[in-house]
Amino acid sequence: MAILVLAEHDNASLKLETAKTVAAANALPGDVHVLVVGHQAQAAAEAAKSLSGVTKVILLDDAAYDAQLAENVSKAVLDIASDYDYILATATTTGKDVLPRVSALLDVAQISEVVEVVSEDTFVRPVYAGNAMATVQSHDAKKVMTVRASAFDAVANDGNAELVTLSSVIEASTKFVSQELTESERPELSSAGVIVSGGRGMGSGENFAILEQLADKLGAAVGASRAAVDAGFVPNDMQVGQTGKIVAPELYIAVGISGAIQHLAGMKDSKVIVAINKDPEAPIFQVADYGLEADLFKVLPELIEKL
CATH class of the missing domain: 3.40.50.620 (HUPs)
Incomplete structure (x- = not known):
């Protein structure tokens, strides 16, 4: 065989x-x-x-x-x-x-x-x-x-x-025109050992800058939930989930992500999951190894400062 x-x-x-x-x-x-x-x-x-x-x-x-x-x-x-x-x-x-x-x-x-x-x-x-x-x-x-x-x-x-x-060459009937790639010095989502992801709770695309600062401290990739992508906060190549990228890093930090089934399907195999959310009933806490019920806009600056 x-x-x-x-x-x-x-x-x-x-x-x-x-x-x-x-x-x-x-x-x-x-x-x-x-x-x-x-x-x-x-x-x-x-x-x-x-x-x-x-x-x-x-x-x-x-x-x-x-x-x-x-x-x-x-x-x-x-x-x-x-x-x-x-x-x-x-x-x-x-x-x-x-x-x-x-x-x-x-x-x-x-x-x-x-x-x-x-x-x-x-x-x-x-x-x-x-x-x-x-x-x-x-x-x-x-x-x-x-x-x-x-x-x-x-x-x-x-x-x-x-x-x-x-040496055999097979020409396609279709033609490649162009592609637009997001360039980043951070690791690719699919191969990163640490991923920091944001959800609708980030409030806006501009607020993802806070996640990027945290990611830079950790040498991590930055991801997002489908809700954040659909809201236009970030491009869809950052989406983690059933209709995005399936990941299983050593550490996954979910910030402002409620934990919809669609998102969990893409990251629940992560070795360690940390959730930060101000809603104590958020489903993400059910799969998280560590959960922090807090305002992400207060917690993240403190975390970045201490790293």
Whole structure:
């Protein structure tokens, strides 16, 4: 048996999510191969070579793959799919865009958001916004799966896999026009060890500056609830929750967040949760390891000063 993991990368470097998806792949029987599709992505491929448990890295490098459009990446995966029993990708916007196309082209059912590998054909995935876990069994000859990276620990960098370069190029019928990225020196939400998030209780986008000061002190990423995003306080790429980013940092500080189910689904696997809210009945306190019932505008300046 063989397993193919689609690498998550930005061409220049490999993302931590790939190491976590490889951890899920290592729980399956067979050799683990990593596919890196991109342009000038040699560094990402070299990083993938060192992932523990990986025996081969396949690099498909061409200008046609610079934007990693799902239309041509999915067909690139399909081009080598006959050699694999499992095809895995991280449950990010990229993985959720590419793998449904792969499963449709292979005419198999996709297994989404896997959080545990029970056996070679049985997996656990969340349903009802994470309020229940479903154990599913697949009898498909090829199993196409997205993996919730927050449920797995990243593998070590002690491997030395073989690197193979492919030359086949599949041009997409769609065209990449442009993208707008939020630039920040802070860690990415999906890989940060500490996250400070704000909710509607922040009152305005300007007040998120207080959270940013706290985040800078802690070396943390800044997130937000859907309510804060919908209110226009911050851009939607900061959203944590079922319809945003799924995170599981070592420390999650929820400030002015009530704790709606949609938000809890995206952060309840955090190792330590601290909640700051002036409403003692806020649902966030039910999942918090530490709770502080207080006015955030009084508490945060004091906390920042003492750090």
